[in-house]
Structures are given as C-alpha cells and as structure tokens.
Amino acid sequence: MKQMSMFAALLAGLLAAGCGVQAAKKAPKVKNVILMIGDGMGPAQVYAGFTANGSPLNIMRCPFIGLTKTNSATRYTTDSAASGTAIATGTKTYNGAIGVDPDTLPVCSVLGYALRGGYAGGVVATSEVTHATPASFYAHQPDRNMGEAIAADLAHAGLTVAVGGGRNHLERRADGANYSDTLRAAGYRVAYTLDDLKRADGKTVALLADGHMPSVQGGRGNALPEATEAVLGLLKQSSGKGFFVMVEGSQIDFEAHANNAPGIAAEVIDFDRAVGVAQRFADENPGTLVVICADHETGGMTLPDGNFAEKRFDARFTSDYHTGVFVPLYAYGTGAEAFAGVYENTGIFERIMAAMGLGR
Numbered sequence: 001m002k003q004m005s006m007f008a009a010l011l012a013g014l015l016a017a018g019c020g021v022q023a024a025k026k027a028p029k030v031k032n033v034i035l036m037i038g039d040g041m042g043p044a045q046v047y048a049g050f051t052a053n054g055s056p057l058n059i060m061r062c063p064f065i066g067l068t069k070t071n072s073a074t075r076y077t078t079d080s081a082a083s084g085t086a087i088a089t090g091t092k093t094y095n096g097a098i099g100v101d102p103d104t105l106p107v108c109s110v111l112g113y114a115l116r117g118g119y120a121g122g123v124v125a126t127s128e129v130t131h132a133t134p135a136s137f138y139a140h141q142p143d144r145n146m147g148e149a150i151a152a153d154l155a156h157a158g159l160t161v162a163v164g165g166g167r168n169h170l171e172r173r174a175d176g177a178n179y180s181d182t183l184r185a186a187g188y189r190v191a192y193t194l195d196d197l198k199r200a201d202g203k204t205v206a207l208l209a210d211g212h213m214p215s216v217q218g219g220r221g222n223a224l225p226e227a228t229e230a231v232l233g234l235l236k237q238s239s240g241k242g243f244f245v246m247v248e249g250s251q252i253d254f255e256a257h258a259n260n261a262p263g264i265a266a267e268v269i270d271f272d273r274a275v276g277v278a279q280r281f282a283d284e285n286p287g288t289l290v291v292i293c294a295d296h297e298t299g300g301m302t303l304p305d306g307n308f309a310e311k312r313f314d315a316r317f318t319s320d321y322h323t324g325v326f327v328p329l330y331a332y333g334t335g336a337e338a339f340a341g342v343y344e345n346t347g348i349f350e351r352i353m354a355a356m357g358l359g360r
Contacts, residue, residue: 002242002255003320010110010338012354019167020293021097022060024074024240025179029287029334029357030242030287030288030289030334030335030355030356030357031241031242031285031287031288031334032235032236032243032244032281032282032285032287032288032289033110033114033242033243033244033245033288033289033291033352033355033356034232034245034278034281034288034289034290034291035087035110035244035245035246035247035280035291035348035352036246036247036248036249036271036274036278036290036292036293037087037133037246037247037248037249037252037272037292037293037294037295037297038248038249038252038268038271038292038293038294039080039127039133039248039249039250039252039253039294039295040252040253040254040256040257040269040294040295040296040297040298040299040322041249041252041253041268041294041327041328042294042297042298042299042301042314042323042325042327042328043327043328044297044301044302044303045252045256045264045268045297045298045301046268046328047303047313048058048264048268048301048303048313048315049259049264049265049267049268049269049271049272051265051303051306051308051311051312051313052265052266052268052269052311052312052313053265053269053272053311054308054311057269057272057275058272058273058275058276059074059272059275059292059330060259061279061332062292062331062332062336063328063331063332063336064288064331064332064336064337064340065328065329065330065331065340066328066329066330066331066337066339066340066341066342066343067326067327067328067329067341067342067343068142068293068294068326068327068329068342068343068344068345068347068348069178069326069342069343069344070083070295070296070297070324070325070326070327070344070345071092071324072086072093072094072095073092073093073094073102073152074091074094074095074102075094075095075328076294076324077321077322077324078095078295078324079095079096079132079144079322080131080133080144080253080295080296081095081096081097081098081132081135081136081144081177082094082096082097082133083133083295083296083345084090084098084132084133084134084135084136084137084295085097085098085099085100085107085136086133086344086345086346086349087136087293087295087327087345087346087348087349088109088110088111088136088137088246088349089107089108089109089110089136089349090107090110090346090349090350090353091107091346092344092346093107094146096142096143096145097142097144098135098136098139098141098142098143098144098146098150098352099135099136099137099138099139099140099141100131100140100141100142104142106140107140108116108360109136109137109138109349110137110244110349110352110353110356110358111123111137111138111159111244111246112137112138112157112356113353113358113359113360114243114356114358115158115159115160115245117241117356117358118239118241119239119242119243119244119356120160120161120235120238120239120241120242120243120244121159121160121235121243121244121245122159122160122161122231122235122243122245123137123138123159123161123162123164123245123246123247123248124161124162124163124164124224124227124228124231124245124246124247124248125163125164125165125247125248125250126164126165126212126213126220126223126224126248126249126250126251127164127165127166127212127213127248127250127251127254128147128164128165128166128209128212128243128338129154129162129163129164129165129166129205129207129213130147130150130151130154130166130169131144131164131212131250132144132252132360133246133248133250133295134164134248135150135153135154136247137246138153138154138157138159138162139153139154139157140153141153146287147166147169148169148173148174149167151166151170151173151179152177152179153167154170154179154205155170155179155182155183155186156182157241159203159205160203160204160234160235160238160239160243161200161203161204161205161206161231161234161235161238161245162204162205162206162229163197163204163205163206163208163231164206164207164208164209164213164250164298165207165208165209165210165211165212165213166207166209166210166211166212167180167207167209167210168210168211170183170205170207171207172210180205180207183205184202187202187203188202188203188204188205188206188271189202189203189204190204190205190206190207191204191205191206191207192206192207192208193206193208194206194208194223194226194227194230197231198226198230199217200230200234201234201237202234202238204234206227208223210226212250212251212254213251215254215255215263215266215267216251216263216266216267216269216270217260217262217263217266219357220270222270222273223268224247224249224270224273224274225273225274225276225277226273228247228274228277228278229277229350231245231247232245232277232278232281236285242287242356244280244352244356246272247268247278249267249268249274250336251263251267251270252264252267252268252271252298253298256297256298256301256317257298257299257320257321258301258320259299259315259317259320261301261313261315264299264301264315265313275290275292278290278332279332279333282332282333282334286334287334288333288334289332289333289334289335289336289352289355290327290331290332290333290336291329291330291331291336291339291348291352292326292329292330292331292332293328293329293348294327294328294329295327295345296322296323296324296327297322297323297325297327298319298321298322298323299318299319299320299321299323300317300318300323301315301316302315302316302317303315303316304316325350326342329348334355335355336353338355339351
C-alpha cells in the first residue's frame, strides 16, 4: 500500500508538472500580419464566387472562422470609412470618419503602431489608395471625401509601400501641389505600372490609375494577386522584424452597389487569388498570420437558386447600399485560432495588436 501511495504521489506530481508546462506555453509569435478586406463581402458574395469559380475558394481553406458586427458609433448600418477605422484602430466612430474618433480626434491604427515598433508596413487596394478603407489605416481626416488632404497624409505617413489608384489626388490637385515629388524627395520610388512595382526594392508608392483601378470585367487582369505578391516580397526584405499589410478587394463593393451579380463573382474570385498568394507566403514563412474579413455587406444579396455544374447562380438584391448584418471572417496561419468567434469589428484590431505584441 505504501508503494502504491508513493506511485500515486509521483504520478500526480508528473501530471501537475505536465499541466504546468502546458500552462506556461506562450502563444506562437506572429511576425507578419496580412489583413485582407473584401469590401462589401458578405456570405452570399463569397458563395457566388465559389459557385462561379467551379471549385473551392482559397478562403475555404481557412481553419478558423468568425463573425463580426459592423455597426458604426452612430448608425446601425456603417459606411466603409467608419468600419475601416474600427478595424484599423479599434475605435467605433461616425460614418464618413477617417482615422478619427467621434470627437474628430486622431486615433492611431495597427499599421501606425507597427511602423512605430520597427515593422515594415503598407496598404494595397484596387480602389484609389486614398479611398475610405485604405485611408483609414494611415490618414486622419473628419470626412472621407477630403481626398487631397488624405493624399497629403499618405505622403507623410511613413509607410513602406502603398499600392492602388488615385494618382490625381497626389499630382493633379486643386492646390497645385505634387505629393509624388514630396515622396521622391523622402526616398520613395513612385511607380506607375505593375512592372515598375515588381522592380521596386525599397520604399514605394505605386499609383496604377488616375482614379480607381479598372474592374475585373473592365480589364484589370491579374493586377491584385500580382501586386500582392510583389508587395509581400518587398515587405519581407524591408524589415527583419516583420510587417503588417492591409490588402483590399475594393470593388466587390462597387459591383454590389450596382447589383451586378457576375461582377461580384469576378471580383470575389480575383480577391481570392490574392488570398491564395497570402496563404502561400504564410506556408513558406512561419510566423505569418492571414486574416480575411469584410467591412460590411453590400446589396442585401441572396442566392435563391443556382447550378454548380454550370457555374451559375441566381441572385436577388434588397438594396443598392450597405446592410447591417454580420460579416464573415476567416483566419489562416500562425495565431489564427484567436480570431474564431463572434465579436465587434474593433476586435480585429485588438487581436492583431495582441498577436504582434504591440502596445498602445
């Protein structure tokens, strides 16, 4: 009996020690974060893309899924400025606000904190780079329509890279200023083509259109996946510490506002190809987290019927604007498990800050 009690005590001690080791384990270190926002992308938009693609989307490879609430500080239904600011800064604000709180005071974004912490960082979009979602990550203006003021913020934000349309806001301005020249003087390469972006080896702003980039149906081609690949390579070499980048499939929203179902599917598939680029990077670079989310749903889209073999779906819309419903979130790579669940869109900021070990 004495031997049995000694054995039991030893076993209990080993189990306790094992539990202690488990409790002492730290969350895996996240070095790089790729935040991908499908603007206006609700579940029906994703499913339309899946149906038209004829095979599972890269998004569907993500093992952790969440839902986020999208309301702004003042409205049940948000706009992209308020939701972009909530995701970027962890602060709910009024519709139209860019990087400011309800009192119009500037609030720092996760990108800003990353840059302060010695990480590389930037934004990629198929809209103007001064548009609401990308602007929310680097600018601080009371109104999303202040494109020239947002462009001035871009020129002084200290980003490693920025890619999108919007050349007019930097170079053909009412005030006569040329912020591309300002960027060049600060050591940036200003690129005007995708090939020029691919040749970049340092701080870069790529202005690939005067306004928004063309849609997929309008001939944009493979620009978003290729730009994403180029930017990830550039960011990887820019800082040994790691990076944060936001990549937006901006025009899912544009097509949903127009209730253009084939256009929505084309934009989702294009965005998903960029997701595949990010997932491959994560597979090849341990310590990389990929988060795919939406800022809101657009169009009140539903799919009453379809046919997988024919890659066809029937779409119905209840609106030509945003709706107030939950939107899906998908996570892949190091630290992805922290993004499962149902939470406010501000929780995306909080979880990324924690994953990167950034303090306010």
